Amino acid sequence: MSPSPLPSSQSAPPRDPSFPSAPPKAAVPPPPPKASAPPKASDFRTATIENHWNDPPKTIFRKPNEEEQEAFDKEALTASLTTLLDACRSSFTEGSNKRIFDDTEQRIQRMEKEIQQEQIPSHVLWSLSELVEALQKKQWDQASTVHTRLMTTEYDKHGAWLIGLKRLIDLAQKASHA
Structure with a gap:
């Protein structure tokens, strides 16, 4: 069945030409703004070169001036080491500590020989x-800090006597408590 036509008294309202015949559509949001261009691609492998993010501080490359080199007294350094060894010698006369002391003494003597032959750079x-100086003042932590710094930078060249130096720190600390 077809729908019955509306009676003439109930006729459809006249059409307004400004209204479209289809129902109104939902409001459409405006398009998003144009995106900016992506950042320029960079090669991450050159970040170190370009940004210098991992460069060591410049102070470690500072060369001592002539006054500093002349002011350094190698004899005083070796005399101080000998004094420290003598102080430890009286405390460690037997057992495993005696063997450790003897090995330490040989390593320190090797270092003193390198000092006399000027094979050790001035910064070392x-x-x-x-x-x-820290050992003489019994500042064990300071001595260990300096030793650690030397181990990280100079072990390849001077590892043999650096081990002896660490043992000397330990022996001096034990001797001071004995």
């Missing part, structure tokens, strides 16, 4: 001087 000598 300054660190050794700082370490010996």
